[in-house]
Amino acid sequence: MSAGTAKLNVTVAEVKPVNDLVTRFKFVRTGGGDLPTFSGGAHTVVEMQDGDITRLNAYSLMSNPADRGAYTISVRRDDQGRGGSRFMHGRVKEGMEMVISNPVNLFSLDLRAKKHLMLAGGIGITPFMAQMHQLAMMGGHFELHYAVRTASLGTYAKELSERYPGKVHIYHDDQNEAIDLKTLLANQPLGTHVYVCGPKGMINWVHSTAGEMGWPREAVHSEEFLAPASGKPFEVKCAVSNKIVQVGEHQSLLEALEAAGIDAPYLCRGGACGQCETNVIGYDGKFLHYDHWLTDEQKAGGKHIMPCVSRFEGKTLVLDR
Amino acid sequence: MTIQFNDETFHGDFTFKNSEWAIKRFPFPFHEDSYMYSVNMEPHKSYRPGSVFERTFDVDEHYVSEMRDRARVLANDPLRCQSLPHMTLAGWDLVELIMEAKAAEYPDLFELHKEGNRWRWVNKPLGIDDTFTFLDESTLPYGPMEYITRQTQGDFAVLDQRDDNLWMDAGMVTTQADWSLDFDIGMNFFEWHAPVPKAHEMGIFVRALKFLLNIQQGQPARRLNWTMTVNPLLDTSPENYHKWGVMKQGLTMENIGEKQHLRVELQTFFRLPRSNALVFPIRCYLISFNDLVTVPKWARRLHRVIRDLPEELAAYKGFIDNRPLMVEWLSQFDDGSPTSDGIWPDDN
Ligand code: FES
Numbered sequence: 001m002s003a004g005t006a007k008l009n010v011t012v013a014e015v016k017p018v019n020d021l022v023t024r025f026k027f028v029r030t031g032g033g034d035l036p037t038f039s040g041g042a043h044t045v046v047e048m049q050d051g052d053i054t055r056l057n058a059y060s061l062m063s064n065p066a067d068r069g070a071y072t073i074s075v076r077r078d079d080q081g082r083g084g085s086r087f088m089h090g091r092v093k094e095g096m097e098m099v100i101s102n103p104v105n106l107f108s109l110d111l112r113a114k115k116h117l118m119l120a121g122g123i124g125i126t127p128f129m130a131q132m133h134q135l136a137m138m139g140g141h142f143e144l145h146y147a148v149r150t151a152s153l154g155t156y157a158k159e160l161s162e163r164y165p166g167k168v169h170i171y172h173d174d175q176n177e178a179i180d181l182k183t184l185l186a187n188q189p190l191g192t193h194v195y196v197c198g199p200k201g202m203i204n205w206v207h208s209t210a211g212e213m214g215w216p217r218e219a220v221h222s223e224e225f226l227a228p229a230s231g232k233p234f235e236v237k238c239a240v241s242n243k244i245v246q247v248g249e250h251q252s253l254l255e256a257l258e259a260a261g262i263d264a265p266y267l268c269r270g271g272a273c274g275q276c277e278t279n280v281i282g283y284d285g286k287f288l289h290y291d292h293w294l295t296d297e298q299k300a301g302g303k304h305i306m307p308c309v310s311r312f313e314g315k316t317l318v319l320d321r
Numbered sequence: 322m323t324i325q326f327n328d329e330t331f332h333g334d335f336t337f338k339n340s341e342w343a344i345k346r347f348p349f350p351f352h353e354d355s356y357m358y359s360v361n362m363e364p365h366k367s368y369r370p371g372s373v374f375e376r377t378f379d380v381d382e383h384y385v386s387e388m389r390d391r392a393r394v395l396a397n398d399p400l401r402c403q404s405l406p407h408m409t410l411a412g413w414d415l416v417e418l419i420m421e422a423k424a425a426e427y428p429d430l431f432e433l434h435k436e437g438n439r440w441r442w443v444n445k446p447l448g449i450d451d452t453f454t455f456l457d458e459s460t461l462p463y464g465p466m467e468y469i470t471r472q473t474q475g476d477f478a479v480l481d482q483r484d485d486n487l488w489m490d491a492g493m494v495t496t497q498a499d500w501s502l503d504f505d506i507g508m509n510f511f512e513w514h515a516p517v518p519k520a521h522e523m524g525i526f527v528r529a530l531k532f533l534l535n536i537q538q539g540q541p542a543r544r545l546n547w548t549m550t551v552n553p554l555l556d557t558s559p560e561n562y563h564k565w566g567v568m569k570q571g572l573t574m575e576n577i578g579e580k581q582h583l584r585v586e587l588q589t590f591f592r593l594p595r596s597n598a599l600v601f602p603i604r605c606y607l608i609s610f611n612d613l614v615t616v617p618k619w620a621r622r623l624h625r626v627i628r629d630l631p632e633e634l635a636a637y638k639g640f641i642d643n644r645p646l647m648v649e650w651l652s653q654f655d656d657g658s659p660t661s662d663g664i665w666p667d668d669n
Contacts, residue, residue: 006537006538006539006540036538036539036594037414037417037594037595038538038594038595039594039595039596039597041597042597065594065595102537102538102539102540103538103594104537104538105597108482108483108596108597110483111407111408111410111481111596112407112481134595137456138410138456218483218484267535267537273535274531275535
């Protein structure tokens with residue numbers, strides 16, 4: 001299978017600052033027409049042409065999945081990051097033409113659930129916005145618990161409370177409000193599924209608390225895209241394409257392979273989907289595995305790497321690409 | 322209408338027939354003189370005008386009669402179509418996929434008019450003109466999956482994706498090569514392929530599952546599979562084995578050309594957008610040996626493939642007993658000259 005996902009040509013129809021950190025972008029199909037339908041929880045990979053560098057970042061679609069006229073995403077600016085979110089905030093303007101991928105869903109609703117309990121932290125709210133549209137349309141049973149730092153950084157908190165009265169609960173960190181997870185989980189009807197999207201600590205907390213309370217693993221869903229880590233530059237030998245590739249300090253291994261014209265598959269670019277898994281043929285050094293995909297044994301075994309987020313330190317690394 | 326629809330049967334008097342057009346576009350599955358089992362997956366893109374690979378859903382001269390056969394099978398056994406409650410949304414996805422594709426690719430046969438969620442669907446070959454509300458089941462005579470698959474050739478396995486696995490949670494299965502929806506419904510990918518005897522085969526299944534889980538919206542895939550059937554039977558279900566199994570007996574040099582059929586499945590794989598489910602339409606094409614040997618390249622090649630096929634495969638595909646007769650009959654059409662690469666007839 002070839003790299004990446006099918007592409008869509010879009011035009012930026014709106015750029016709207018939501019608060020100090022978050023800006024919302026609306027895309028319509030270039031030249032008019034409908035965009036593909038998607039399902040709540042799906043993301044799209046946005047291509048950013050930043051000089052010689054093509055940056056590709058995954059963002060959850062937050063608009064109504066039934067609205068094929070436009071897609072909407074929200075981007076949180078990360079000043080420490082590698083530049084994707086700064087590019088979106090600083091350089092993307094209304095009227096600009098861009099390329100995005102077809103929707104991909106790694107965080108879909110379990111439609112068997114009797115009730116959907118959603119736990120969001122910060123910008124983790126976006127996939128839930130599309131899911132709530134979808135559930136509201138289907139008459140599904142859902143409830144959102146949303147932790148924000150301050151009211152002014154509570155992205156969409158007000159709109160959501162108004163749109164879904166009684167179903168949305170907001171918790172402000174600066175007012176020492178916190179989700180009482182144990183009580184919340186203990187009071188759910190049988191057949192409830194839990195979904196969490198937010199910082200890593202929050203995701204781990206929800207999984208471990210639910211696990212301790214005897215929730216089945218299949219009833220707890222999470223999504224977190226990792227940003228590729230920066231690190232020391234290193235060199236990779238690609239055995240199949242017979243090329244030597246340099247990976248820069250702020251470049252991911254996947255980006256370096258792409259820049260060298262090597263066919264490298266991906267879907268999420270955030271260590272979550274498994275699509276970029278690559279066999280290691282030989283190495284002398286140490287892996288810096290940052291992904292959620294490989295098991296601990298696989299990480300220790302030195303035979304696999306996820307090039308979208310993980311790195312290497314050492315003398316030689318030979319990949320099956 | 323551009324297609325002349327046959328009036329034919331796939332049971333009883335077996336009046337099924339292929340026109341010269343249908344023979345020329347038959348999806349012959351062997352691209353070389355030998356056959357090796359492989360996953361042979363490729364993107365489902367429009368390919369070769371006039372071929373069965375040109376359209377998203379191929380419609381051919383058998384359409385009307387196949388749909389009549391489906392209705393007959395369903396009347397005898399309603400369990401051939403099932404959908405667990407959480408799969409209704411996937412059924413609507415399928416309605417949208419099929420209606421949009423057919424209306425765009427066969428405008429002379431099918432029309433779709435949308436006014437918001439109010440849709441009008443016109444199916445000229447079957448004489449249907451229905452108006453319904455998209456996503457409102459009460460406005461259709463059947464559930465959405467059943468409604469649209471009663472109007473679309475091929476079987477449909479609709480799979481829910483969760484826990485990194487696929488679950489056979491809905492389907493319309495009336496033209497299958499010896500498997501049963503009623504048996505498999507609710508099973509996951511490993512369960513419905515079980516028992517998988519060897520670790521090595523397990524590895525193949527794990528890889529196949531990984532490929533399928535990664536099928537993306539806008540990038541459907543396809544592959545061909547094949548087997549043999551005596552008489553042009555669409556419905557070779559395990560439930561009816563007692564009826565069709567006996568037909569495999571009594572083949573002779575005189576009747577084999579007419580009775581023996583190569584059965585080819587065009588399997589396609591689509592990600593459904595609203596439900597994130599996967600659908601596998603499995604379209605069955607039949608061709609009698611008599612018709613097949615009218616294409617000299619196919620006649621020579623089929624002889625060689627069947628002759629050299631490993632025992633286990635001939636046994637697995639259920640024609641080991643008839644193989645010597647098939648080889649003997651086909652050998653008349655093999656003069657030993659080379660065949661060209663690829664599956665298509667030589668132009669002359
Ligand atoms: S691209 Fe998804 S894990 Fe690497």
